[in-house]
Amino acid sequence: MNTSNNNKRKMIVIHGGHFSSLKGFYEEASSVLMKDTDWKVGTLDGFDDILYGGFGVIDGKEEIEIIWKESQKSKENLGFNATREFYENKIRQGKPFNIELIQQKLDELTKGEGQTLFEILVEIIESHSNIALRLE
Incomplete structure (x- = not known):
């Protein structure tokens, strides 16, 4: 297996500045993870399902890095x-x-x-072994 794939890890940015509620988080996640589909995230389970990949921007078990910008703001908003x-x-x-x-x-x-909701969302992301989460 080619180990240089780590550099090719797909980057997905969730921007905490774009939302201040769980509904807003779902909208942000839908816009970055489900770009060309009409399926929208509306539940915690639904968010988890998307991260398994196969629809939206995640293609199965590929290596992904999610960068959560302004995560401290999100931590307070979803606290x-x-x-x-x-x-x-x-x-x-x-x-x-x-x-x-x-x-x-x-x-x-x-x-x-x-x-808190923030901790639940982080835990959902971290439960996917192919996804690395970076809180910024």
């Missing part, structure tokens, strides 16, 4: 308050969401133990 609101909205909507599970996640967050 505790946004995450609490995210869970509270799901609880308000009720079905099809698992309210007990979401309440548990909200309780963990409130106790300072749960993950």
Whole structure:
């Protein structure tokens, strides 16, 4: 196998300056990852699915580097308050969401133990072994 491929790693830039909410993140991710498709990211699972590749700009298991610019801004925008609101909205909507599970996640967050949306998104990206994440 040719090891010089690392230099040819496809670069994808998510720009934290372009959004300040989870909905905005989905729009940014859709515009950079799904350029020529009419499919849009609208859920955390949907974002995870896109990263598996095969549609949009990621072609299967190719080596990708995602550069998240202004990630500190995103970390604040998608931090505790946004995450609490995210869970509270799901609880308000009720079905099809698992309210007990979401309440548990909200309780963990409130106790300072749960993950913020930013941390969840980072974890989703890092769960893909072919994708390197650089927070800038």
